[in-house]
Amino acid sequence: MEKRIISFLNKKLFLCPFCEELILDESVLCAPCRAQLLREFDPHPQIQSMKDKFFIYPLFSWNAKSKIILRELIYRLKGGENQRLQAWLAQLFYIKYELYISQRQKVFIPAPAKQKNKKNQRDHASEWAFQLVKAKGEGVFYDPLQRQQEGQKSKTREERQKAKLSLGSSQIRGRSKLQKNLEMIFCDDVVTTGATAFAAYKALGQPRHFAVWCLAYREVR
Ligand SMILES: [Zn+2]
Numbered sequence: 001m002e003k004r005i006i007s008f009l010n011k012k013l014f015l016c017p018f019c020e021e022l023i024l025d026e027s028v029l030c031a032p033c034r035a036q037l038l039r040e041f042d043p044h045p046q047i048q049s050m051k052d053k054f055f056i057y058p059l060f061s062w063n064a065k066s067k068i069i070l071r072e073l074i075y076r077l078k079g080g081e082n083q084r085l086q087a088w089l090a091q092l093f094y095i096k097y098e099l100y101i102s103q104r105q106k107v108f109i110p111a112p113a114k115q116k117n118k119k120n121q122r123d124h125a126s127e128w129a130f131q132l133v134k135a136k137g138e139g140v141f142y143d144p145l146q147r148q149q150e151g152q153k154s155k156t157r158e159e160r161q162k163a164k165l166s167l168g169s170s171q172i173r174g175r176s177k178l179q180k181n182l183e184m185i186f187c188d189d190v191v192t193t194g195a196t197a198f199a200a201y202k203a204l205g206q207p208r209h210f211a212v213w214c215l216a217y218r219e220v221r
Helices: 002-012 031-038 067-080 083-100 124-136 157-161 169-177 195-203
Strands: 048-050 054-062 106-110 145-147 165-167 183-191 210-218
Touching: 031 067, 054 067, 054 083, 054 183, 054 195, 067 083, 067 124, 067 183, 067 210, 083 124, 106 124, 124 183, 124 210, 165 195, 183 195
Parallel strands: 054 210, 106 183, 183 210
Antiparallel strands: 048 054, 145 165
């Protein structure tokens, strides 16, 4: 009996990832935290152009007011934790952009992790890409990008900030498989200058159909 109660509680009880209050209604956040986050959610599209090459689709806009709760959100998603929350965010994303998303077949490509995960788990960008695929039940998850590590010390700060990405050596041969009609969706958490996204765009051979789907867009002034 006791065992059954514990297993029931484990299934039914969740702690709010933001404030660690008990959640009784199987939501991903407690009601106050969810309300605080949704206050910063604009259901209207906030599509940004990146050098007229491609578009950025942010779920949230990072500003002086929203940054408090968004910082908490990004922090809680680090390391690929909180899959339920990511799944909920993916659904929110599709609500916001449903009418703006092309019918094209999509390949979801996560921003490469800064550090290799020891347990081989998905990191936050991979989890975001994975949940975007899962939410719609269509599209393909593909993780071909890696960061270039060598020679970083000798470079200036500015150069280091320009993230250099490349296709993993095992992926280069597969590049031709990235068919022309597919849409490449680069998935990341916060996009600021768009340098990482632009590096991904170049590493993938400047695909004709390319977009960035991110959790937040922070405008640089
Ligand atoms: Zn909470």
